[in-house]
Amino acid sequence: MQWETVIGLEVHVQLATKTKIFSGSSTAFGAEPNTQASAVDLALPGTLPVANEEAFRFATMFGLAVNAEIGKRSVFERKNYFYPDLPKGYQTTQLAEPIVGTGFIDLELEGGRTKRVRIHHAHLEEDAGKSLHEDFAGMSGIDLNRAGTPLIEVVTEPDMRSAEEAVAFAKKLHSIVTSLEICDGEMSQGSMRFDVNISVRPKGTEKLGTRTETKNLNSFKFMEEAIALEVERQIDVLEDGGKITQETRLYNGDTKKARSMRSKEDSNDYRYFPCPDLLPVILDDEYIETVRKQMPELPEAKRARFVEQYGLSSYDAGQITMDKFSAIFFEASTKISGEPKLTANWIMADLGAYLNRTEQRIDHSPVTPELLAGLVVRIKDGTLSSKIAKQVFEAIANGEGDADTIIETKGLKQVSDTGALEKIIDDIIAANTAQVEGYRAAAEDKRAKMLGFFVGQAMKASKGQANPQALNELLIKKLNG
């Protein structure tokens, strides 16, 4: 039987506000445990929440970016459950009246295919703290630094049909929130966490199958792997005549295995009710328009601009603008070198490969926009051949200095000087008389092919530094006698 995969996502996006959603504590990552937890975050008795305006502004920006209706009245509710890293014994979140209503995101997929994924809604809520089960023999530690960090939870409709589409959505979402500068996008620090709802159904049928939810995936790679694994598992179960249990699952990216965490029967009754400590928040049209005007350029708009302003192809512009930091890098570097196409190529090819290999982000790249511009300039003016340029790039990445310094110290300058090239060519002609005679005897149309031998010899002799164009011209001149 042919199966169709149906995927819906719930994404927790940590908002990059300076302070927490209901207290004045800092949201910075990586501080000593419990140093960013105030009386409010610790839920000491008598303390009260005050909503952070910046969180509303960021959520509004997000809503506008995904073509959604903004909840002009939004209400916080209490979601009640006991857990040690949930200090109040309830999470303050939104349910019936969220800040962001229905919207959509359009995806561009491989082969030029497009896909619209509908957003069901997105709501504001507070993050919980962390339970630390290692380092405390027989006990657990609680770190409340993260407790109260603002999140938007983005809930999609079950519109995605493959891991590819789900990952494309995730990447697009990442691109939107980082472009808006409402999230730092640091997935390894938990700034974006994906819960994936997966079901399968016989191809051509309408009725949704029973779904499972794989929680807390924090990389695109894990997401892709977890979806593949779960789809395979569900199909196996169904093809063996079994039934899918509605359950929450956890995927372990290290072992590449998933396990059931709890079934629906064990799920809590969260007893939601409107939080009496927080009044409904009313946003008027004027506020929404003010926010709209403050919004940074979105990836779509930036892509169009890059095509227009820099003459990039639509595909290249899309690649470069997918990540806010690539776009920043590109513009900074191009501004110095004046070479948009070459810069884009280097960012997508060598720099991209290098950053992937070394697991670094482009905004933390040791090859800075200035350093790349220095390299690009030397390629453009013919100082470097593209082959040598790759060597110089590696040296820059290794921290050996800028392009000019490396060219100087390693003597990698392309040889265009006619005298030097002449000497090399004369030596080759002298040492390969048989080939020279063959060349000279050959018909005009055969000669171009035979020239390759001499070019290769000359390049070898020049240690790759010969300027190919100059070399070609000179070789032809000499061989033709």
Add this chain to the structure above:
Amino acid sequence: MHQFTIAELVKGLRNKDFSSTEVTQHYLERIARLDKTYNSYITVTPELALAQAKAADKRLADGNQPALCGVPIAHKDIFCTTGVRTSCGSKMLDNFIAPYNATIVDNYLDSGVVMLGKTNMDEFAMGSSNETSYYGPVKNPWAIDCVPGGSSGGSAAAVAAHLAPAATASDTGGSIRQPAALCGLTGIKPTYGRVSRWGMIAFASSLDQAGILSRTAEDAAILLNDMASYDTKDSTCVERDVPDYTADLNKPLNGLRIGVPKEYFGEGLNPQTAAHVESAIKVYESLGATIHSVSLPHTHLAVPAYYVIAPAECSANLSRFDGVRYGHRCENPKDLNDLYMRSRSEGFGAEVKRRILVGTYALSAGYYDAYYSKAQKIRRLIKQDFVDAFQSVDVILGPTSPSPAFQFGSKTKDPVAMYLEDIYTIATNLAGLPGLSIPCGLVDNKPVGLQLIGNFFAESQLLNAAHQFQQATNFHQQTAAGIE
């Protein structure tokens, strides 16, 4: 010296008739000697009080004293106080010392008030008799075998026994006004949002409001001036200027329209209590007010709606007491569930547990619409009753509680009988309106309370009506027999 009102203390301190240290020492000495009988304080803070009194005396001597400089009062043990235990009447918080002050505590520190100590109360303010306190019941100074009312019973008994000239209190369903009635005091619950709730341990957040227990309406007005403030730390606090509540005290009552709701004089009201309220109405007529019959048709639904909403909110508000970060933790928990179950079972008393269970049930899947949603609808109807009534009258008048102070244990077995103690006060909290109780007579030598309910933010008008009544009568000057 303990006969003085707050107004007289302020004047005497400024005139240097006595020092704050003398007044404070006098009260501390009385508390040490007499409170064994009443149990009105959970914590007495003599060293802190004397240090504050000394500082106040210096400011008085320098002539740069704030409004209440050197006046001693007591705080209900629901208000957090830096460095001084705040128990909320519960074993759960027997070891809890807050690192912050409630906003009202700070407001009073700013105005130079001296804190004598923290007063006894029903556990987490849940009760109408002060019998649910972990620290034992409080005795009514008027009748030692009777309850002082609750939940602010400690504050009421302390003021009635002259162990404090006035005290702070809180009111979720009548917890200021009912003890005021049962102990012969003036008690005001301001409009919801008038006084900051920051640092006041929450029982039912949408109903809780801090207020004052004092001997006179004038004292209540003086003290409310410094208690009320707009506080950005409390989102439900209303941004509105605080007027001088003493400014209108002496306004004549000519033309004041007083509404008397017929629903407040039905079954369950002690006839002698009713008779005193009727006499009070006559006093108001003689002062120039006009009396109008009004109807609050949903009154009978107030207690049932309240006992869904308040427990629902409390069930969530009290979840933070889990033995993880502070407060009572059971010994040697086996695992997480054991930690939760035993810490909470041991830390909470029976009434608190009852309300957490009721609230949890009311919010549960399948019951939410039948209970919580319906109660919220009733709440809107009750508020509308008042809005309608205030179209034609300025103040609503009735009894504060159905009967005078009752004996210990007489209602503890029957929670519903206890809940009916607040039948006349609860609707005010549901509507968010200000309410006040003043003494209007004695039944069997026990005080009877007269309740005045005002429109939103009409505290000045209420205090004016109460003060004029007290200028025409002397019920507020009566003291329990046996008080030295």
